[in-house]
Amino acid sequence: MKKFFPLYSGVCADYNGKYGKGEKNMDFLSLERSVWQVLREEKRPIILYGMGDGADKILAQFDACGIRASGVFASDEFVRGHSFHGFRVQKLSEVVQQFGEDIVIVIAFASQRPEVLEKMYALDARFDVVAPDVPVVPGAVFDMEFIRMHETEMQQAFDLFADEQSRQVFLDTVRFKLSGRLRYLRASETDKDEAFCTILRPAHEEHFADLGAYTGDTIRELLRYTDGAFASITALEPDRRSFRKLTAYAEGLSGNVRCEQAGAWSSDTVLCFSDQAGRQSRVAKQGRETQMRALDSVLDGAPCTYMKMDVEGAEREAIAGASQTIRQYRPKLNIAAYHKSEDFFQLPLLVHTLCPDYRLYLRHHPYVPAWDTNLYAVCP
Incomplete structure (x- = not known):
C-alpha cells in the first residue's frame, strides 16, 4: 500500500485512511492543499455540476478567490435550454464535445440518494472531480486560514474521541473539507445501523x-x-x-x-x-x-x-x-455536526464541557458533501 503522508509523531496514513496512534500533536496543515487554492491555480476548464443554492455559494466563493468557471451542466433530464449565472446549462456530453475530457468538474449540490451518489462516483472515476465544502449556514469557509485559527481546538476534539473509527472520520473530514476529494468521504463512511446498533443502542x-x-x-x-x-x-x-x-x-x-x-x-x-x-x-x-x-x-x-x-x-x-x-x-x-465548518470539533468540546463522562463518537453516513456527519455521545 502506498504511503500518503505522516500525520503526527508515530503515524502514517494511506489512501484508506488507516493509521495508528501517535504521541504528539497532529499537523492538520500538512493533510491536504485547499481546494480553493488548487482551483485558483487550475489552467483547465472548470465546470460546475448542478444548480441551486449550493452552486450559488460555490460561485460566490469563486468570486472571492478569483476562480473562473467555464460552464455548467446538469443531469440530462434537467437540461431544458435554460441558463444559470449567465451560463447555458448543458448536458455532460455537450460539455465534453466543447472542452474535451481534460476538465475539472465541481460538484455543486448535495445528495444522499444512492442513485445520485453512484453518478457522482462514476464521474469521479472518469474525470478530475472535486466537491468543495461550503457551510450549510452562512459562516467561515474551511481553508488553511481556518485551520490555523482552530488547530488547537481540533487537536483537543480529536483526543476526546472514544474509538479509532471516530478518529478516522475526523481526519477524513479534515482532508475532504480541504481538498474536496470524494475518496475521503467514502473511506470512512458507515451506515446508520452501525451507529444505532453499536453506539446508541x-x-x-x-x-x-x-x-x-x-x-x-x-x-x-x-x-x-x-x-x-x-x-x-x-x-x-x-x-x-x-x-x-x-x-x-x-x-x-x-x-x-x-x-x-x-x-x-x-x-x-x-x-x-x-x-x-x-x-x-x-x-x-x-x-x-x-x-x-x-x-x-x-x-x-x-x-x-x-x-x-x-x-x-x-x-x-x-x-x-x-x-x-x-x-x-x-x-x-x-x-x-456539519452545518457550520467548526461543528465537527466544537460540538464535541461543548458536550464534553457539560458532561465529561460522555464517550464521544463521530460518524459520517453516505452523503456528498460531508453532510450527515453526526456526533454521538453515550455515558458508560
Missing part, C-alpha cells in the same frame, strides 16, 4: 426529545430500532408546513407524544425564522416571527434518555437550552 423505554423533528422522519428512524416502543416523545419543529406533517404522523402513535411548533434555542424567546421548509428553514435576520424554546423549559424536569438535534446551525444554542437535562439525565445524544 436505543431501548424500548426511551424518553425521546427530538429537536428539529421535521415531518417525523427521525422519530420513525428511532422507532425502527425499538420495534415501535417508547416511553415518551417530545418533538420540536418550527417550520409550519413540516409541523403539520409532523402532527399528522404523531396522531397515529399511541402513547405519550407531545409536539410543539417551536425551534430549539438557549431560552424561551421569539426570533425571526426563514420558514422555507427543510434545510432553508433557520433562524435569520428576516422572516416569520417564531417561538423558540429551551428544552429544559419544555421538559420542566421530566426525564430524557435519548436526545436528537438537527437544528440547521443552532446546535450550540440548543445544547445550551438543554444543558440542565443533559447534566441530570445523561441522555444518549445524536447531534448533527
